[in-house]
Amino acid sequence: MNENEKIREEILNTVNGLSDEQLNANPEKGRWSIIQVLDHLYLMERAITKSIADKLKSDERVQAVDKPIELTVNxxxxxxxxxxxxxxxxxxxxxxxxxxxxxxxxxxxxxxxNADENDLEQKSFPHPLFKDLSLKQWIPFVGFHEKRHLLQIEELKSKL
Structure with missing residues (x-):
């Protein structure tokens, strides 16, 4: 979770100082604006939190092998x-x-x-590319996903 916090801080530092107009501008046709990327991160984190919460409440246990989630940043x-x-x-x-x-x-x-460590290890839900990911792997996935989009934000910022 510490790594997730560092990445979030980097993202916020990267966008500080930009005007709301710059953040909402679309420097490339057909791509998201910086504000849309940030909104996507919010929507994604909210969706992952809800899915983890639902799985924690469920009795279903589907163990998943660890996946190379660090590839998310590619x-x-x-x-x-x-x-x-x-x-x-x-x-x-x-x-x-x-x-x-x-x-x-x-x-x-x-x-x-508040989650039980055993539940995080023994329960999972599918990711579009990695298939079943353990709840435990979904936690660092959030950070890798944000790191991927940090690179996108930096690209967009350079084109403003």
Whole structure:
């Protein structure tokens, strides 16, 4: 979880100082704006938190072998975001998105903190590419996913 916090801090430091107009600008046609990337991170963390919570409540145990989730940061492999984590096109301020990110992170941290270690190891749910991931692997996956998008934010920022 410490690594997740470091990556989130890097992301917020990267976007600090940009105006809401810059954050909402689309420097490349057909790609997300920086604010949309941040909104996607919020939606993703919220979805993962909900899925972990649902699995923790379930009696179903499907153990998964560890997957190479660190490959998530490889941006050469394009991944289509599932519809439920596609951000809206609406104008948002950095403060609004920071509040949403703080809320999703707080819920994620609380859930993980209160989870039983055995449940995290013995329960899983599928990832679109990696297939079944243990709940325990979903925790660092959040950080790798954000690191992937940190690189995207830096690319977008350089094109503003």
């Amino acid at each position: 941006r050469d492999v394009k991944v289509e975001a599932p519809s439920y984590v596609v951000p809206s096109d609406s104008f948002q301020t950095l403060d609004e998105v920071k509040d949403k990110l703080a809320e999703s992170r707080s819920a994620f941290v609380q859930l993980v903190h």
